[in-house]
Amino acid sequence: MALFRIKVNGTEHRINVAPDTPLLWVLRDSLGLTGTKYGCGVGVCGACTIHDGKEALRSCQLPIADASGKSFVTIEGLSATGNHPCQRAWLEEDVSQCGYCQAGMIMTAAALLQKKPNASDAEIDDAMSDSVCRCGTYLRMRRAIHRAASEARKL
Amino acid sequence: MKLNRRQFVQSTAVAGAGLVIAFRFPEVLSNTEPAVFGPNAYIRISSDNVVTLSITRSEMGQGVRTNLPATLAEELEVELSKVKLDQAMPGVRFKGIRLRTSGSGSSSGTFMALRRAGATAREMLISAAAQEWNVDRSSCRAELGFVIDKTGRKLSYGKLAAAAAKLPLPENPPLKDAKNFRLLGKPLKRIDGPAIVRGQATYGFDVRVPGMLFAVMERSPYLGGKVSSFDARKALAVAGVRHVVPIQTGIFTGLAVVADNTWAALKGREALEIKWEKGPGSEFDSEQFLTKLQSAFSEEGFPIRREGDTATALKNSASRIAAVYEYPFQAHAPLETMNCTADVRSNSCEVWAPTQTPDTAHADIMKTLKLPAESVKLHTTMLGGGFGRRLFSDYVYEAVELSQAIGKPVQLVWTRSDDMRNGFFHPASVEQLSAGFDAGKRVTAWLHKSAGSDLSMFGPPTEEEKKDVDRYAKDGSPWGAYDNPYNFSSMKVDYVPVDSPVPSGPWRAVEYPARVFARESFVDEIAHVSGQDPLQFRLDLLQPGGILTLGTRKLDRTRMIRVLELLRGKSGWTKPLVGSDKRLWGRGVALNIYHAGSYVAQVAEVSVARDFSDFRIHRICCAVDCGFVINPAGLEGQVESGITWGLSATLHGKIDFRSGRAQQGTYEDFRVLRMNEMPNIETYLIPSSERPEGFGEHPVPPVAPAVANALFAATGKRMRSLPITPEKLMKT
Numbered sequence: 001m002a003l004f005r006i007k008v009n010g011t012e013h014r015i016n017v018a019p020d021t022p023l024l025w026v027l028r029d030s031l032g033l034t035g036t037k038y039g040c041g042v043g044v045c046g047a048c049t050i051h052d053g054k055e056a057l058r059s060c061q062l063p064i065a066d067a068s069g070k071s072f073v074t075i076e077g078l079s080a081t082g083n084h085p086c087q088r089a090w091l092e093e094d095v096s097q098c099g100y101c102q103a104g105m106i107m108t109a110a111a112l113l114q115k116k117p118n119a120s121d122a123e124i125d126d127a128m129s130d131s132v133c134r135c136g137t138y139l140r141m142r143r144a145i146h147r148a149a150s151e152a153r154k155l
Numbered sequence: 156m157k158l159n160r161r162q163f164v165q166s167t168a169v170a171g172a173g174l175v176i177a178f179r180f181p182e183v184l185s186n187t188e189p190a191v192f193g194p195n196a197y198i199r200i201s202s203d204n205v206v207t208l209s210i211t212r213s214e215m216g217q218g219v220r221t222n223l224p225a226t227l228a229e230e231l232e233v234e235l236s237k238v239k240l241d242q243a244m245p246g247v248r249f250k251g252i253r254l255r256t257s258g259s260g261s262s263s264g265t266f267m268a269l270r271r272a273g274a275t276a277r278e279m280l281i282s283a284a285a286q287e288w289n290v291d292r293s294s295c296r297a298e299l300g301f302v303i304d305k306t307g308r309k310l311s312y313g314k315l316a317a318a319a320a321k322l323p324l325p326e327n328p329p330l331k332d333a334k335n336f337r338l339l340g341k342p343l344k345r346i347d348g349p350a351i352v353r354g355q356a357t358y359g360f361d362v363r364v365p366g367m368l369f370a371v372m373e374r375s376p377y378l379g380g381k382v383s384s385f386d387a388r389k390a391l392a393v394a395g396v397r398h399v400v401p402i403q404t405g406i407f408t409g410l411a412v413v414a415d416n417t418w419a420a421l422k423g424r425e426a427l428e429i430k431w432e433k434g435p436g437s438e439f440d441s442e443q444f445l446t447k448l449q450s451a452f453s454e455e456g457f458p459i460r461r462e463g464d465t466a467t468a469l470k471n472s473a474s475r476i477a478a479v480y481e482y483p484f485q486a487h488a489p490l491e492t493m494n495c496t497a498d499v500r501s502n503s504c505e506v507w508a509p510t511q512t513p514d515t516a517h518a519d520i521m522k523t524l525k526l527p528a529e530s531v532k533l534h535t536t537m538l539g540g541g542f543g544r545r546l547f548s549d550y551v552y553e554a555v556e557l558s559q560a561i562g563k564p565v566q567l568v569w570t571r572s573d574d575m576r577n578g579f580f581h582p583a584s585v586e587q588l589s590a591g592f593d594a595g596k597r598v599t600a601w602l603h604k605s606a607g608s609d610l611s612m613f614g615p616p617t618e619e620e621k622k623d624v625d626r627y628a629k630d631g632s633p634w635g636a637y638d639n640p641y642n643f644s645s646m647k648v649d650y651v652p653v654d655s656p657v658p659s660g661p662w663r664a665v666e667y668p669a670r671v672f673a674r675e676s677f678v679d680e681i682a683h684v685s686g687q688d689p690l691q692f693r694l695d696l697l698q699p700g701g702i703l704t705l706g707t708r709k710l711d712r713t714r715m716i717r718v719l720e721l722l723r724g725k726s727g728w729t730k731p732l733v734g735s736d737k738r739l740w741g742r743g744v745a746l747n748i749y750h751a752g753s754y755v756a757q758v759a760e761v762s763v764a765r766d767f768s769d770f771r772i773h774r775i776c777c778a779v780d781c782g783f784v785i786n787p788a789g790l791e792g793q794v795e796s797g798i799t800w801g802l803s804a805t806l807h808g809k810i811d812f813r814s815g816r817a818q819q820g821t822y823e824d825f826r827v828l829r830m831n832e833m834p835n836i837e838t839y840l841i842p843s844s845e846r847p848e849g850f851g852e853h854p855v856p857p858v859a860p861a862v863a864n865a866l867f868a869a870t871g872k873r874m875r876s877l878p879i880t881p882e883k884l885m886k887t
Binding site for chain 2 (some may be wrong): 001017018020021022025028029030032033034035036037038040041042044045047052070074075076082086088090091094095096097098099100101103106114124125126129130131132133134135136137138139140142154
């Protein structure tokens with residue numbers, strides 16, 4: 001066990017866990033931030049995606065020892081009131097079914113649009129196809145990402 | 156959970172029955188909660204104008220938490236946004252009321268009961284207002300949470316609740332005319348959308364209870380294996396690990412490792428030293444099993460359907476064709492893996508479970524812990540996908556046993572590979588089809604023999620059932636083979652059950668996908684052999700329309716014909732399919748009638764590289780008649796979802812067993828469809844005022860044959876086993 005410091009959604013946390021604990025379990029079990037989901041634990045489904053600066057990060061793949069001193073944003077901190085363009089577009093397009101994968105999908109999409117505000121279908125597919133939605137909401141997701149991009153351009 | 160086949164078919168096909176009965180035994184709750192008007196178990200209206208609806212189904216993405224309150228709000232005459240939702244808890248108030256979510260029956264099965272519940276409350280509120288004003292009740296009407304009389308006076312439901320609670324229940328409250336619907340039949344967005352996009356929806360995995368511990372379990376790697384001996388010392392030495400506990404009640408026995416957090420539990424599990432007793436399924440090999448299924452065709456099996464004289468028709472036929480189709484084992488792989496949180500105390504038990512069967516889980520826990528109904532609280536959380544897997548409560552029993560053993564609240568979670576390797580799999584099956592033609596290429600005989608395993612939940616047949624050779628036919632099984640909608644002059648359908656040690660259960664669309672893949676592919680083979688257009692051929696085979704009665708089911712061929720005709724127009728079937736000439740293009744069609752209720756047909760468009768090294772599905776058109784559509788937006792979502800599910804199985808899904816062990820354990824080796832593989836999906840509805848039917852599963856069965864038939868149209872290669880891969884295409 002060792003003491004680590006991370007900042008999540010603007011708040012400093014000190015956590016005493018084993019150094020190899022993936023950030024995912026720190027968020028969920030130590031900090032109670034359960035919006036970030038477990039889906040596979042091996043970085044292939046995208047359910048645990050959060051932001052490390054501008055980058056989408058699979059939190060199941062980063063040990064806390066390598067996260068120490070850094071600052072992260074989770075779905076709970078993506079926007080103050082749930083009004084990030086992606087969140088709004090997700091509601092407009094009525095994307096979610098079971099909803100379990102959607103936090104990871106939104107975080108992945110938000111990171112994509114930060115880098116590529118005019119992402120094409122192909123770029124969206126490229127960024128999103130490492131993520132799994134077992135309900136099959138992909139078509140609505142793609143529409144929502146285009147909608148979020150066009151909303152963001154208007155701002 | 157043991158059901159016999161008949162109980163299962165009833166609990167899925169006749170989904171409404173439980174609620175209708177429930178409504179005959181309404182509970183007036185005003186005795187226990189004086190300020191609350193509760194004309195039945197579903198609704199409570201309190202004096203502060205809060206209308207609360209108890210949802211009696213599990214939300215797993217199919218939209219029950221949207222459709223059910225809309226149905227109530229329509230008749231009750233309240234705004235949808237004013238209906239507060241809680242999740243029905245099995246036990247006291249919902250004793251005897253069905254809380255099971257299966258058979259695509261949630262929205263359709265609760266439709267009339269919720270309408271009557273809403274109408275009952277509305278009529279009682281109107282009577283209460285008429286009494287208060289001392290006017291004839293015919294001068295009063297209900298509107299958006301108020302009763303209003305013709306002078307314009309109004310009283311809120313909250314103000315009327317206490318008086319309404321004292322009135323007798325009306326016998327036959329009038330239901331609204333569909334032409335006056337404000338909500339039903341209109342597109343509605345998911346009520347849980349805002350919570351989901353903010354990460355605030357609570358799934359089983361997200362339950363947090365003060366003082367809880369976290370656990371994972373090591374289960375036998377061999378089908379049916381057991382712990383023979385173990386050494387927990389190294390596991391207990393891992394920082395944060397508290398207990399190692401043998402567990403007996405799950406799908407397979409094993410050892411649970413309990414720790415302060417999930418990661419410590421996982422590391423503790425890795426450090427366990429276990430010797431396994433292999434058990435009866437340890438030699439099981441799925442490739443050998445497929446061979447065994449094929450050799451079962453030499454057995455007589457059970458008669459499913461007999462029409463005309465196939466033997467004579469075959470003997471007299473001018474030509475014949477025959478083919479065998481294979482469907483592999485499949486995993487459910489919902490994104491939220493199995494998990495449950497339990498807090499067992501000496502005289503009580505509280506459980507939080509993402510389950511499709513809270514009622515049976517509750518009853519079983521009561522029995523196991525010897526506790527009365529009111530001492531077992533079971534909270535149904537949101538489900539991160541169900542698809543049939545969560546009809547089983549093995550993971551709930553594991554958590555209850557574990558919490559009882561350690562005397563603390565604990566969350567037991569399954570990893571992805573735990574989930575994929577220890578499921579209740581969709582059982583593999585093999586279908587043998589043959590047909591005879593006369594000289595005019597008219598089909599004179601249709602023979603379908605199906606071999607597969609019965610679902611684990613049916614258990615072995617009773618002595619009485621064993622004597623009944625028609626027991627499968629009476630239950631309309633195998634679905635898709637039994638309820639073949641086509642009009643052949645002679646038909647013979649048989650089923651050969653073949654035991655396997657693989658636990659198996661309902662998987663989205665249950666028995667249909669394998670049988671419809673075979674049936675619709677073979678109809679296509681016949682059409683091509685006899686030089687007929689595959690869509691027109693199906694239309695011809697459905698003539699002269701009208702009702703086909705099979706046991707208790709009535710299949711309406713006229714409705715199927717209308718769906719197919721709509722699809723022909725919308726898909727552009729009769730126009731040439733134009734695409735890059737660097738690739739081969741083709742269209743395929745398939746249809747299915749699900750439990751004589753929903754009528755679905757699909758056209759798939761594919762293109763294939765000229766060297767067959769890759770292929771792509773570009774577009775799937777789906778035409779649907781499922782009666783009155785409660786929420787058209789929700790239905791479109793289910794079409795997209797069901798087609799995606801069907802495509803995952805068509806292109807990727809397969810679980811292999813070698814030496815009694817499932818070989819796949821991640822989304823990399825058991826792939827499901829990703830965004831870059833999605834075709835465009837178009838949904839076309841037949842407007843209908845018929846009784847609403849379910850739709851969660853119904854788009855699945857036609858997907859695989861529509862794609863296989865399109866690939867044949869493009870390449871002349873017939874794909875008769877799933878998954879269909881470019882490698883198979885190249886080898887064929």
